[in-house]
Amino acid sequence: MQVMKTVVTLGSKGQLTVPAAVREALHLERGDRFEISIDEAAGALTLTLIPGIEALRRRISGYAALTEPVTDVDACYHAHRRRGPGGRIDESSLQS
Incomplete structure (x- = not known):
C-alpha cells in the first residue's frame, strides 16, 4: 500500500481543496461525501469516503455474477x- 501525503490550505470559506493527484489516486468525484473524525488530543482530522450507491452496486455486482x-x-x-x-x-x- 502506497502512502501519499500532501499539504493543503484552509480557504476563506472553510474549504479544503483536495489535490488532483489525490483525487485521481482515490477515484474521487465531485459530490462524493465524507465522514469527518476529529481527534482533539492529537490535533488530527480524518476524512473517510462514504461510498455512494453506484460504488456499492459495483462492489456487490461481482458476487451476483458468480452464481447462476x-x-x-x-x-x-x-x-x-x-x-x-x-x-x-x-x-x-x-x-x-
Whole structure:
C-alpha cells in the first residue's frame, strides 16, 4: 500500500481543496461525501469516503455474477441436500 501525503490550505470559506493527484489516486468525484473524525488530543482530522450507491452496486455486482439464477427450485434443493461437510457430495445420498 502506497502512502501519499500532501499539504493543503484552509480557504476563506472553510474549504479544503483536495489535490488532483489525490483525487485521481482515490477515484474521487465531485459530490462524493465524507465522514469527518476529529481527534482533539492529537490535533488530527480524518476524512473517510462514504461510498455512494453506484460504488456499492459495483462492489456487490461481482458476487451476483458468480452464481447462476435458480430456475428449478426442487433440483437446487436436492443438490444442496446432497452436499456434506466442506461442500463435498455425500455419496450415501446419491443412492436414494
